[in-house]
Amino acid sequence: MEMQKTVHFRNATIEDLDLLKRWDEQPHVINSGGADDDYEWEQELVKNSPYSEFLIAQVGEQPIGVIQIIDPKNEETHYWGDVEPNLRAIDIWIGEPDMLNKGYGTQMMKLVIERCFAEPNVTAIIIDPLVSNKDAIRFYKRLGFEFVEYRTFGKDECIVMRLERI
Numbered sequence: 001m002e003m004q005k006t007v008h009f010r011n012a013t014i015e016d017l018d019l020l021k022r023w024d025e026q027p028h029v030i031n032s033g034g035a036d037d038d039y040e041w042e043q044e045l046v047k048n049s050p051y052s053e054f055l056i057a058q059v060g061e062q063p064i065g066v067i068q069i070i071d072p073k074n075e076e077t078h079y080w081g082d083v084e085p086n087l088r089a090i091d092i093w094i095g096e097p098d099m100l101n102k103g104y105g106t107q108m109m110k111l112v113i114e115r116c117f118a119e120p121n122v123t124a125i126i127i128d129p130l131v132s133n134k135d136a137i138r139f140y141k142r143l144g145f146e147f148v149e150y151r152t153f154g155k156d157e158c159i160v161m162r163l164e165r166i
Protein backbone atom coordinates (compact mmCIF):
# COMPACT_ATOMS: atom_id res chain seq x y z
CA MET A 1 0.00 0.00 0.00
CA GLU A 2 1.20 3.44 -0.96
CA MET A 3 1.85 5.96 1.84
CA GLN A 4 -1.19 8.16 2.29
CA LYS A 5 -0.74 11.89 2.69
CA THR A 6 -3.02 14.21 4.65
CA VAL A 7 -5.97 15.86 2.96
CA HIS A 8 -7.12 19.37 3.78
CA PHE A 9 -9.98 21.53 2.53
CA ARG A 10 -10.13 25.01 1.16
CA ASN A 11 -13.10 26.94 -0.20
CA ALA A 12 -13.72 26.59 -3.93
CA THR A 13 -13.55 29.87 -5.86
CA ILE A 14 -14.14 31.01 -9.43
CA GLU A 15 -10.42 30.30 -10.00
CA ASP A 16 -11.35 26.60 -9.81
CA LEU A 17 -13.69 26.82 -12.80
CA ASP A 18 -11.41 25.04 -15.30
CA LEU A 19 -10.45 22.39 -12.78
CA LEU A 20 -14.07 21.56 -11.93
CA LYS A 21 -15.06 21.49 -15.60
CA ARG A 22 -12.16 19.17 -16.37
CA TRP A 23 -13.18 16.83 -13.53
CA ASP A 24 -16.78 16.82 -14.86
CA GLU A 25 -15.43 15.24 -18.07
CA GLN A 26 -13.74 12.31 -16.31
CA PRO A 27 -15.49 9.00 -17.10
CA HIS A 28 -15.56 7.88 -13.44
CA VAL A 29 -17.22 11.18 -12.47
CA ILE A 30 -19.76 10.98 -15.31
CA ASN A 31 -20.70 7.41 -14.34
CA SER A 32 -21.35 8.39 -10.74
CA GLY A 33 -23.24 11.57 -11.39
CA GLY A 34 -26.52 10.76 -12.98
CA ALA A 35 -28.39 12.65 -15.64
CA ASP A 36 -29.53 15.56 -13.50
CA ASP A 37 -26.26 16.34 -11.85
CA ASP A 38 -24.75 18.99 -14.12
CA TYR A 39 -23.50 21.89 -12.09
CA GLU A 40 -23.53 25.37 -13.62
CA TRP A 41 -20.12 26.14 -12.20
CA GLU A 42 -20.00 29.77 -13.37
CA GLN A 43 -23.01 30.41 -11.13
CA GLU A 44 -22.34 27.95 -8.33
CA LEU A 45 -18.88 29.32 -7.60
CA VAL A 46 -20.04 32.89 -7.09
CA LYS A 47 -23.43 32.17 -5.50
CA ASN A 48 -22.33 32.69 -1.90
CA SER A 49 -25.33 30.83 -0.52
CA PRO A 50 -25.61 30.42 3.25
CA TYR A 51 -27.04 26.94 2.57
CA SER A 52 -24.46 25.48 0.21
CA GLU A 53 -20.67 25.34 0.14
CA PHE A 54 -18.09 23.76 -2.14
CA LEU A 55 -14.78 22.70 -0.67
CA ILE A 56 -11.75 21.59 -2.67
CA ALA A 57 -9.78 18.74 -1.13
CA GLN A 58 -6.04 19.07 -1.52
CA VAL A 59 -3.09 16.83 -0.88
CA GLY A 60 -0.33 19.35 -0.32
CA GLU A 61 -0.68 21.79 -3.22
CA GLN A 62 -2.56 19.34 -5.45
CA PRO A 63 -6.36 19.62 -5.71
CA ILE A 64 -7.77 16.09 -5.89
CA GLY A 65 -11.51 16.36 -5.37
CA VAL A 66 -14.48 18.33 -4.21
CA ILE A 67 -17.23 18.21 -1.62
CA GLN A 68 -20.52 20.06 -1.59
CA ILE A 69 -22.29 20.46 1.75
CA ILE A 70 -25.84 21.75 1.75
CA ASP A 71 -28.63 22.38 4.20
CA PRO A 72 -31.21 20.34 2.26
CA LYS A 73 -34.24 22.03 3.77
CA ASN A 74 -33.18 25.55 2.86
CA GLU A 75 -30.93 25.10 -0.16
CA GLU A 76 -32.25 27.18 -3.07
CA THR A 77 -32.94 24.44 -5.66
CA HIS A 78 -34.84 22.31 -3.12
CA TYR A 79 -33.27 19.26 -4.70
CA TRP A 80 -34.23 17.15 -1.66
CA GLY A 81 -37.83 18.35 -1.57
CA ASP A 82 -39.62 18.49 1.75
CA VAL A 83 -37.08 17.28 4.32
CA GLU A 84 -36.74 17.85 8.03
CA PRO A 85 -34.64 20.77 9.31
CA ASN A 86 -31.15 20.49 10.81
CA LEU A 87 -29.75 18.03 8.28
CA ARG A 88 -26.76 18.30 6.01
CA ALA A 89 -26.55 16.63 2.60
CA ILE A 90 -23.24 15.86 0.94
CA ASP A 91 -21.93 15.28 -2.53
CA ILE A 92 -18.34 14.07 -2.96
CA TRP A 93 -16.13 13.18 -5.86
CA ILE A 94 -12.45 12.72 -6.47
CA GLY A 95 -11.66 14.34 -9.81
CA GLU A 96 -8.17 13.00 -10.41
CA PRO A 97 -8.43 9.35 -11.53
CA ASP A 98 -5.00 8.45 -10.19
CA MET A 99 -6.08 9.56 -6.70
CA LEU A 100 -8.91 7.02 -6.42
CA ASN A 101 -8.71 3.99 -4.09
CA LYS A 102 -5.93 5.41 -1.95
CA GLY A 103 -7.97 6.24 1.12
CA TYR A 104 -8.36 9.94 0.27
CA GLY A 105 -12.14 9.69 -0.06
CA THR A 106 -12.32 8.18 3.42
CA GLN A 107 -10.19 11.00 4.80
CA MET A 108 -12.40 13.58 3.05
CA MET A 109 -15.58 12.05 4.46
CA LYS A 110 -14.18 11.89 7.99
CA LEU A 111 -13.26 15.58 7.80
CA VAL A 112 -16.63 16.52 6.37
CA ILE A 113 -18.56 14.50 8.98
CA GLU A 114 -16.59 16.25 11.71
CA ARG A 115 -17.28 19.61 10.10
CA CYS A 116 -21.03 18.99 9.81
CA PHE A 117 -21.43 17.75 13.39
CA ALA A 118 -19.33 20.62 14.72
CA GLU A 119 -22.57 22.58 14.34
CA PRO A 120 -24.51 21.56 17.45
CA ASN A 121 -27.96 21.67 15.85
CA VAL A 122 -27.11 19.25 12.99
CA THR A 123 -28.73 15.89 13.73
CA ALA A 124 -27.80 13.76 10.70
CA ILE A 125 -26.10 13.71 7.30
CA ILE A 126 -27.82 12.34 4.20
CA ILE A 127 -26.48 11.24 0.82
CA ASP A 128 -28.01 9.90 -2.38
CA PRO A 129 -25.71 7.63 -4.41
CA LEU A 130 -27.08 6.10 -7.61
CA VAL A 131 -28.33 2.55 -7.05
CA SER A 132 -25.79 1.54 -9.70
CA ASN A 133 -22.87 3.10 -7.80
CA LYS A 134 -22.07 0.01 -5.76
CA ASP A 135 -18.55 1.15 -4.87
CA ALA A 136 -19.81 4.41 -3.37
CA ILE A 137 -22.58 2.62 -1.45
CA ARG A 138 -20.00 0.23 0.06
CA PHE A 139 -17.78 3.21 0.84
CA TYR A 140 -20.59 5.04 2.69
CA LYS A 141 -21.63 1.91 4.62
CA ARG A 142 -18.07 1.52 5.82
CA LEU A 143 -18.26 5.09 7.14
CA GLY A 144 -21.43 4.27 9.12
CA PHE A 145 -24.18 5.46 6.76
CA GLU A 146 -27.32 3.35 6.77
CA PHE A 147 -29.95 2.63 4.12
CA VAL A 148 -33.09 4.79 4.41
CA GLU A 149 -35.01 4.31 1.17
CA TYR A 150 -34.92 4.04 -2.59
CA ARG A 151 -35.78 7.37 -4.14
CA THR A 152 -35.92 8.72 -7.70
CA PHE A 153 -34.48 12.19 -8.24
CA GLY A 154 -35.46 13.33 -11.75
CA LYS A 155 -34.43 10.35 -13.87
CA ASP A 156 -31.90 9.06 -11.34
CA GLU A 157 -32.60 5.99 -9.26
CA CYS A 158 -30.86 6.58 -5.97
CA ILE A 159 -30.47 5.17 -2.51
CA VAL A 160 -30.86 7.60 0.35
CA MET A 161 -28.42 6.85 3.16
CA ARG A 162 -28.10 8.56 6.51
CA LEU A 163 -25.56 8.98 9.29
CA GLU A 164 -26.97 10.01 12.68
CA ARG A 165 -25.04 12.18 15.08
CA ILE A 166 -23.51 9.84 17.63
Ligand SMILES: CC(C)(COP(=O)(O)OP(=O)(O)OC[C@H]1O[C@@H](n2cnc3c(N)ncnc32)[C@H](O)[C@@H]1OP(=O)(O)O)[C@@H](O)C(=O)NCCC(=O)NCCS
Pocket residue numbers: 001002004028029032092093094095099100101102103104105106107127128129130133135136138139
Ligand atom coordinates in the same frame (compact mmCIF):
# COMPACT_ATOMS: atom_id res chain seq x y z
C1 LIG B 1 -16.61 7.40 -3.85
C2 LIG B 1 -15.22 8.02 -3.73
C3 LIG B 1 -15.33 9.43 -3.21
C4 LIG B 1 -14.40 7.16 -2.76
O1 LIG B 1 -13.12 7.74 -2.63
P1 LIG B 1 -11.78 6.86 -2.65
O2 LIG B 1 -10.66 7.73 -2.24
O3 LIG B 1 -11.66 6.16 -3.94
O4 LIG B 1 -12.15 5.84 -1.49
P2 LIG B 1 -11.12 5.03 -0.57
O5 LIG B 1 -9.80 4.94 -1.23
O6 LIG B 1 -11.18 5.61 0.79
O7 LIG B 1 -11.84 3.62 -0.59
C5 LIG B 1 -12.06 2.96 -1.85
C6 LIG B 1 -11.38 1.61 -1.90
O8 LIG B 1 -9.97 1.75 -1.82
C7 LIG B 1 -9.46 0.95 -0.78
N1 LIG B 1 -8.31 1.65 -0.17
C8 LIG B 1 -8.34 2.58 0.79
N2 LIG B 1 -7.11 3.01 1.08
C9 LIG B 1 -6.29 2.35 0.27
C10 LIG B 1 -4.88 2.37 0.10
N3 LIG B 1 -4.09 3.16 0.82
N4 LIG B 1 -4.36 1.56 -0.85
C11 LIG B 1 -5.16 0.75 -1.58
N5 LIG B 1 -6.51 0.69 -1.45
C12 LIG B 1 -7.06 1.48 -0.54
C13 LIG B 1 -10.61 0.83 0.17
O9 LIG B 1 -10.48 -0.30 1.00
C14 LIG B 1 -11.77 0.71 -0.78
O10 LIG B 1 -11.87 -0.60 -1.27
P3 LIG B 1 -13.23 -1.24 -1.81
O11 LIG B 1 -13.69 -0.40 -2.99
O12 LIG B 1 -12.84 -2.62 -2.21
O13 LIG B 1 -14.26 -1.20 -0.72
C15 LIG B 1 -14.47 7.99 -5.09
O14 LIG B 1 -14.39 6.69 -5.54
C16 LIG B 1 -15.11 8.85 -6.15
O15 LIG B 1 -14.92 10.05 -6.19
N6 LIG B 1 -15.84 8.21 -7.08
C17 LIG B 1 -16.47 8.89 -8.20
C18 LIG B 1 -17.54 9.83 -7.74
C19 LIG B 1 -18.55 9.16 -6.84
O16 LIG B 1 -18.96 8.03 -7.05
N7 LIG B 1 -18.99 9.90 -5.85
C20 LIG B 1 -20.03 9.48 -4.95
C21 LIG B 1 -21.32 9.94 -5.52
S1 LIG B 1 -22.64 9.55 -4.42
